[in-house]
Amino acid sequence: MLELAILGLLKQQPMHGYQLSRELGGSLGGFWRVSYGSLYPTLRRLEREGLVARVSDGPSGGRRKTVYGITEQGEVAFLELLQETPADTSSEDARFRVRLAFFRYLPPETRIRLLERRRGFLADRLDAIDDSLRSEREAADDYALAVMEHGRTATESDIEWLDGLITNERAKTERRGLERGGARTHRTAVLSRKEHTS
């Protein structure tokens, strides 16, 4: 996730570590505050791997400031990271937010594909919550129940939000099609439970 965020920001313009942390704090402020304990080691690792490169060092005397820029290799890796489904589902929500923030770098079809994959993920979560609600409705106390029910509501409204984004993206694609003179129609199944893995 951090790797994706770093490459995405450096793609816009070269920066040093501290600057990266402020940029991230800005756009994802309330949701993800990157730790220096992750940032600087990761930057060095990315340099070692050739995905970023030093653009300028600070002066030999006085305050140092290591500015990094993205490399050709880094650009490739960035686009891969942007599309991949990572193993770590624990911080999947945060990861999706980061991915979405860089969606402008993806072609419309890929955007729709990723939005639908996310929709499938949330649909699965909704089913899992419903299963729990069915089986534990009686046993659970007020607060444990409130947790589940709020989770359900929040997930549902997230799905609706995603549907809006998908509709919007399709509309844009459609318009682009018309402008080119073609009146092609689109048939793309909206994935539901368990289908998004196929």
Add this chain to the structure above:
Amino acid sequence: MLELAILGLLKQQPMHGYQLSRELGGSLGGFWRVSYGSLYPTLRRLEREGLVARVSDGPSGGRRKTVYGITEQGEVAFLELLQETPADTSSEDARFRVRLAFFRYLPPETRIRLLERRRGFLADRLDAIDDSLRSEREAADDYALAVMEHGRTATESDIEWLDGLITNERAKTERRGLERGGARTHRTAVLSRKEHTS
């Protein structure tokens, strides 16, 4: 967080590791799937620290099954963990869900205090998002903007949900007061930005 969850579940009844993982998967299913790589080492650590104790081991031959129960010490630690504000703000949302699921073990006043602390946390997040929106409204593209705006909406609706829980809890407290013959009124400030740390 895991420590809190384990102690809370063992407080209800003794269990072995695998059983704990299923229980957790049930109530917080879509949001937190505990990893064995955390669970078993943590169980052993808690045993070492005397917060849990083996209730029964499996047979010497055949399949083993190590059932743990909570100790007196563990009960104390549990109530502390339930109320403490941990350093880790990164997974604060998940942590609050876990805490809330065990709210029945706290007295009403403490519940209200924790709900208001959470409210303050979310109010701060909302302010952070608003700051970002103000300063980056122009620069940001559609999707980066959508991330922030959706974050804002979701945070707002979380706050409203919390307000409902707080109102509810106060009403219950009030009723209890009346039943005891006293008609005491409550004056408790709802914390807003930056005040929750004081």
Add this chain to the structure above:
DNA sequence: CTGTACATATATCGGACCGATATATGCGGT
């Protein structure tokens, strides 16, 4: 009865990211 697929149960591994903290330098105010 025998295979065999699946749930149960415990354990270990490397890795990602965290918060706290240390250590400097530059800068605005007093």
Add this chain to the structure above:
DNA sequence: ACCGCATATATCGGTCCGATATATGTACAG
């Protein structure tokens, strides 16, 4: 001249993760 704060980089121990290994019980098809 001094202080406090933002800037800038670095390292530490710790939590939790997913993948994987290794068994045992159990249901069920051939």
